[in-house]
Amino acid sequence: MTAAEEQPGSAAHVLELVATGTARSRADLVRELGLAASTVSARVQELVDAGLLTESGEGASRGGRRPRLLRVPDGGTVALAADLGSHHIRTGAVGLTGTGFDIDECALDLTTGPEPAVGLLAGRLTALADRQRAAGRTVCGAGIGFPGPVDPVSGRVVAPSRMPGWHLYELRDRLAELIGLPVLVDNDANVLALGEHRAAHASLRHLVVVKAGRGIGSGVISHGRLYRGARGCAGDISHVRVDAAAERPCSCGNIGCLESVASGAAIAAALRGQGIEADSTTDILRLVEDGEPHATTLVRQAGRHIGGVLGVVVNFFNPEAVVLGGALAAAEPLVAAVRGVLYERCLPMATSELAIVAASCGPDAGLLGAGHAALRELAAEGGLPALPVVRT
Amino acid sequence: MTAAEEQPGSAAHVLELVATGTARSRADLVRELGLAASTVSARVQELVDAGLLTESGEGASRGGRRPRLLRVPDGGTVALAADLGSHHIRTGAVGLTGTGFDIDECALDLTTGPEPAVGLLAGRLTALADRQRAAGRTVCGAGIGFPGPVDPVSGRVVAPSRMPGWHLYELRDRLAELIGLPVLVDNDANVLALGEHRAAHASLRHLVVVKAGRGIGSGVISHGRLYRGARGCAGDISHVRVDAAAERPCSCGNIGCLESVASGAAIAAALRGQGIEADSTTDILRLVEDGEPHATTLVRQAGRHIGGVLGVVVNFFNPEAVVLGGALAAAEPLVAAVRGVLYERCLPMATSELAIVAASCGPDAGLLGAGHAALRELAAEGGLPALPVVRT
DNA sequence: TCTTCTTTCTTCGGCGATCGAATAAAGAAG
DNA sequence: CTTCTTTATTCGATCGCCGAAGAAAGAAGA
Numbered sequence: 123m124t125a126a127e128e129q130p131g132s133a134a135h136v137l138e139l140v141a142t143g144t145a146r147s148r149a150d151l152v153r154e155l156g157l158a159a160s161t162v163s164a165r166v167q168e169l170v171d172a173g174l175l176t177e178s179g180e181g182a183s184r185g186g187r188r189p190r191l192l193r194v195p196d197g198g199t200v201a202l203a204a205d206l207g208s209h210h211i212r213t214g215a216v217g218l219t220g221t222g223f224d225i226d227e228c229a230l231d232l233t234t235g236p237e238p239a240v241g242l243l244a245g246r247l248t249a250l251a252d253r254q255r256a257a258g259r260t261v262c263g264a265g266i267g268f269p270g271p272v273d274p275v276s277g278r279v280v281a282p283s284r285m286p287g288w289h290l291y292e293l294r295d296r297l298a299e300l301i302g303l304p305v306l307v308d309n310d311a312n313v314l315a316l317g318e319h320r321a322a323h324a325s326l327r328h329l330v331v332v333k334a335g336r337g338i339g340s341g342v343i344s345h346g347r348l349y350r351g352a353r354g355c356a357g358d359i360s361h362v363r364v365d366a367a368a369e370r371p372c373s374c375g376n377i378g379c380l381e382s383v384a385s386g387a388a389i390a391a392a393l394r395g396q397g398i399e400a401d402s403t404t405d406i407l408r409l410v411e412d413g414e415p416h417a418t419t420l421v422r423q424a425g426r427h428i429g430g431v432l433g434v435v436v437n438f439f440n441p442e443a444v445v446l447g448g449a450l451a452a453a454e455p456l457v458a459a460v461r462g463v464l465y466e467r468c469l470p471m472a473t474s475e476l477a478i479v480a481a482s483c484g485p486d487a488g489l490l491g492a493g494h495a496a497l498r499e500l501a502a503e504g505g506l507p508a509l510p511v512v513r514t
Numbered sequence: 515m516t517a518a519e520e521q522p523g524s525a526a527h528v529l530e531l532v533a534t535g536t537a538r539s540r541a542d543l544v545r546e547l548g549l550a551a552s553t554v555s556a557r558v559q560e561l562v563d564a565g566l567l568t569e570s571g572e573g574a575s576r577g578g579r580r581p582r583l584l585r586v587p588d589g590g591t592v593a594l595a596a597d598l599g600s601h602h603i604r605t606g607a608v609g610l611t612g613t614g615f616d617i618d619e620c621a622l623d624l625t626t627g628p629e630p631a632v633g634l635l636a637g638r639l640t641a642l643a644d645r646q647r648a649a650g651r652t653v654c655g656a657g658i659g660f661p662g663p664v665d666p667v668s669g670r671v672v673a674p675s676r677m678p679g680w681h682l683y684e685l686r687d688r689l690a691e692l693i694g695l696p697v698l699v700d701n702d703a704n705v706l707a708l709g710e711h712r713a714a715h716a717s718l719r720h721l722v723v724v725k726a727g728r729g730i731g732s733g734v735i736s737h738g739r740l741y742r743g744a745r746g747c748a749g750d751i752s753h754v755r756v757d758a759a760a761e762r763p764c765s766c767g768n769i770g771c772l773e774s775v776a777s778g779a780a781i782a783a784a785l786r787g788q789g790i791e792a793d794s795t796t797d798i799l800r801l802v803e804d805g806e807p808h809a810t811t812l813v814r815q816a817g818r819h820i821g822g823v824l825g826v827v828v829n830f831f832n833p834e835a836v837v838l839g840g841a842l843a844a845a846e847p848l849v850a851a852v853r854g855v856l857y858e859r860c861l862p863m864a865t866s867e868l869a870i871v872a873a874s875c876g877p878d879a880g881l882l883g884a885g886h887a888a889l890r891e892l893a894a895e896g897g898l899p900a901l902p903v904v905r906t
Numbered sequence: 907t908c909t910t911c912t913t914t915c916t917t918c919g920g921c922g923a924t925c926g927a928a929t930a931a932a933g934a935a936g
Numbered sequence: 937c938t939t940c941t942t943t944a945t946t947c948g949a950t951c952g953c954c955g956a957a958g959a960a961a962g963a964a965g966a
Contacts, residue, residue: 147915148914148915149914158953158955159954160916160917160953160954160955161952161954164916164952164953183912183961183963184963185912185962185964186914186962186963187913187960187961188962327744328744340830345737349736350832351720351864352720352833352867353832353863353864353867356831357830359826359829361829362825363859431826433754433755434823435826435830437753437754438750438754439734440743440750442744467754469750471663471673472745475744549924549925551926552926555945556945575932575933576934576941577935578933578943579932579941579942579944580932580933580942581943
């Protein structure tokens, strides 16, 4: 059962079930949705007529008539997607089945201000859109994950740390103007959470997805939906005070933040302070894999600090799973340290059935999430009928 | 607009709007619910026929025909309610308008095990029910707030600390059997959150309600509904590790928990250690009001520790309000300390519109919440038609 | 081979919730 | 004394969904 919190039987819900493989025939849908067979048949017929669903042969009999298999045609609609990091961007197209096409990464320094970055991003997205259209696909919009706070209503960047010039930048509207498509912008941890939830944990209703990379963020799924909080900044664990960070100043202007001891940026800085060359999270990962002791220690300690904060979160929020994503989650010591601290500190009731796992989609998770979000929210404008906008 | 997350137009939703004064006439309901006037009229008629709603005269004209005012009759249905503390119980009846009747408190030591306590509770509730029936009211069930973890599905107590003999006790079913009415049991912080949300913050969707008394707990409202988490233990902030608690052992078996330095029990113990007589939270409050310096310092420090944990919660959950309830919330220094720490440590974005307030219903908040919850969940069985069970 | 049962899917009539237009009631404003 | 506004009801019409009946197609046993 998918945890999508839509009306059961909505077009989006049916597509979701078929796309994820949860349901392969009308009979499956009847079981999953709990609706009458007649209703499901009617709904499926609509979707087939609209070209959003196709029948593809028959499946194996289970003792009776063979089911007529349903498929989401991959050649149909896609959304462009971009996962922005502070020093690179990853772009690609995402289809209704959740598959990514034409995924590509390039260096891009967001810290030099919005205009040049957005220009380059728009260029890449436009080229990508052209290639997708040439392949016969319809492009319905673009979803962007941005490494800083975003107001999801206005699509503006709000007070990002370490990225001067971006405050209140109208990223969504500016980009939409440049590429001529509807655009959805959200925080990178939020799109990561959406992606992981859809791809690997669709049946879970309460989920915390941590993005540990150059910075630290988290996205929250509550009641099966992205939880944003009152002002849209829910999931921030980066600027929580940690004793180990003591008086250390943070980019946010406060002192003692988790980010100042446990982020990729902080680890790299600490390594450089010990005379070890390290700049990006990739460098850190390489050092850990090479068994460099300082790097391993720092990463493990970062995991402990993150675990300490997550301990509060797990007790308070009592999620079904904590998913560790972002570049640093590829480092085993970090994952192990988080696990250890959580099991040690949290209530048995909160951890007894808690899954603590690394993200399953690897580096593409955020990208796929951004595309997925765009497909859902923008499909209506782009030609899909009756895909309701999922609101939080 | 109420944040009740029901189907718009459900019987419960209509009652809620009228009971809270949000809507006073059919026309108001049309505006609030966004339904067609004909639909609202029909729904209201049903409720009037069922005796759940009455017409009471006409209101002032706003330039046209005068509205026919609607009222929730207080003489109608009530739920019994009990707010259990570890050393006392508070009982009363709660009407559909949210008013409490016949509220009373008496000493009762839960730590001596379930059977005697439940016997006494059942006796008081039965007497209460008789008095309510004598007053012409219908009693539809009882709602109980219990000071420990409760499995809301089975109505069983789960692993409460400091209360031997209660583990897996079938509190709901046992009590239902004794008083002959349907019973709802939930954690005390949860019912407190429900009560405060309904009485004072009905328009807010994301809310954290802290109960600081002999122990520390919190109830979470997310998307306008009580949030329980995966295993039903969401909102636990009591057993979060706090550095100031160092190696101090906690009743949960772990060390360094918030509870061991910031709970009423811990403060009282510390005072006794300084030769000051203090046993209950009432004693502590009295000492603080008398200006006893040690007590004031301890309470203020408890507030700081609670604030430290809430800082993580506020950044992560980004609620619209933090409500401080429980006996200790009546101590100004505690509220002030929490405020100070939150404003100092949290993201500006998370605190700029955050309300940090003491509970508005005082000592009755939990009781009213328990009654409210019971009315909603049990009304169907007790004669109210179509009051849907609100699930989390 | 010939039933009988299972599974899958469609057709069709009907129910219930809701809507919208028309109407009525009652007062405000000119 | 007419016209407009607000409030409330009545009455078809519509829409989504359900459930019964049946059709299609195969499995399994006699």
